[in-house]
Amino acid sequence: MTHIRQYQPDRYTIIGNHLAQHRDLSLTAIGVGTHILSLPEGASVDIRTLAARFPEGRDRIAFALRELEAHGYVERVRGRTAEGRVITRTYAHSAPGVTGPSQGDEEREDAPSPVAAEPPRPQAPTTPAVEESSASGEHQAPARALLVSLRRTDDRLTLPERDVRRLAPAVAAWFENGASAAAVRRTLTAGLPPDLKNPAGLLAHRLRELLPPPLPAGPETPPDPDRGEDRPPRPAPFQTCDGCERAFRGREPGLCRDCRDCRAAPEARDPAVAA
Numbered sequence: 001m002t003h004i005r006q007y008q009p010d011r012y013t014i015i016g017n018h019l020a021q022h023r024d025l026s027l028t029a030i031g032v033g034t035h036i037l038s039l040p041e042g043a044s045v046d047i048r049t050l051a052a053r054f055p056e057g058r059d060r061i062a063f064a065l066r067e068l069e070a071h072g073y074v075e076r077v078r079g080r081t082a083e084g085r086v087i088t089r090t091y092a093h094s095a096p097g098v099t100g101p102s103q104g105d106e107e108r109e110d111a112p113s114p115v116a117a118e119p120p121r122p123q124a125p126t127t128p129a130v131e132e133s134s135a136s137g138e139h140q141a142p143a144r145a146l147l148v149s150l151r152r153t154d155d156r157l158t159l160p161e162r163d164v165r166r167l168a169p170a171v172a173a174w175f176e177n178g179a180s181a182a183a184v185r186r187t188l189t190a191g192l193p194p195d196l197k198n199p200a201g202l203l204a205h206r207l208r209e210l211l212p213p214p215l216p217a218g219p220e221t222p223p224d225p226d227r228g229e230d231r232p233p234r235p236a237p238f239q240t241c242d243g244c245e246r247a248f249r250g251r252e253p254g255l256c257r258d259c260r261d262c263r264a265a266p267e268a269r270d271p272a273v274a275a
Contacts, residue, residue: 013038016095019073024195028060029067036074036092045090069205072096072198078208096198143171146181147203153189156196163200170207178215 015034022030035054036045047065051058068074075091147164150157159167174184187210188203196202236249243259250256255263 014094018095022071024193025067025071026064028056029064032061032064033068033073033092036068036090037094039092045092046088066205070193070202072201075201075204076208096201139172139175140168142175142181143168146171146184150185150188150203153185154192156192157189157199157203159200159203167200167203167207170204170211173211174207176214177212179212 241256248256
């Protein structure tokens with residue numbers, strides 16, 4: 001291959017080879033990521049808009065966006081407007097590893113870019129402020145503790161304090177829907193990619209896309225024993241038979257029914273044995 005290069009004074013986009021030559025992304029995902037990075041601030045990049053622009057269709061574009069999100073190039077954050085309408089804000093990362101709008105804003109202040117004259121990113125409420133308003137406060141501390149302890153399972157999941165604050169409301173939403181801490185931990189740590197480069201982005205994706213529905217409500221009133229509405233008794237626990245070592249249900253250890261019948265049979269046949 002021979003490059004035929006032409007000088008372009010304007011209307012160009014710098015794309016890193018880490019995206020253009022990514023080994024784990026599909027060609028559709030690389031193309032969608034390149035197109036998104038070439039768009040100006042405030043452009044619409046939802047599935048419907050991209051499907052109207054390209055012939056690949058919604059399913060392939062949706063799959064490509066999920067690939068980009070899993071590898072840290074796209075971050076989709078749900079929030080509410082002042083009128084209460086739920087919207088999704090999309091943040092396109094020129095390189096994986098920069099997570100959250102707050103970190104991008106800090107870098108913009110430290111090192112102004114040549115496109116600083118463009119309209120700045122809207123200063124809407126950040127993700128924690130939006131989620132904490134709907135998440136119960138009693139789940140915030142357990143959620144933060146679970147996120148901090150993920151590094152005990154995989155040291156690549158060592159999160160900075162900023163990401164712990166950002167992801168805690170999403171974990172609290174799992175707790176509110178009835179998920180246990182073990183279920184959340186298993187969902188977040190199972191099947192991690194070997195080349196994990198953006199742990200916070202991957203965790204945010206799993207917390208958002210795999211959120212279980214709330215548990216169905218129980219009976220409105222507890223059962224009334226005086227009206228015959230006692231709850232059914234729990235079955236007896238399993239015991240190991242002292243005679244044949246088979247499992248049987250019983251309130252106390254001892255013999256199973258077959259062994260008791262075998263030992264009672266000689267006594268029933270011969271009265272002298274019983275005596």
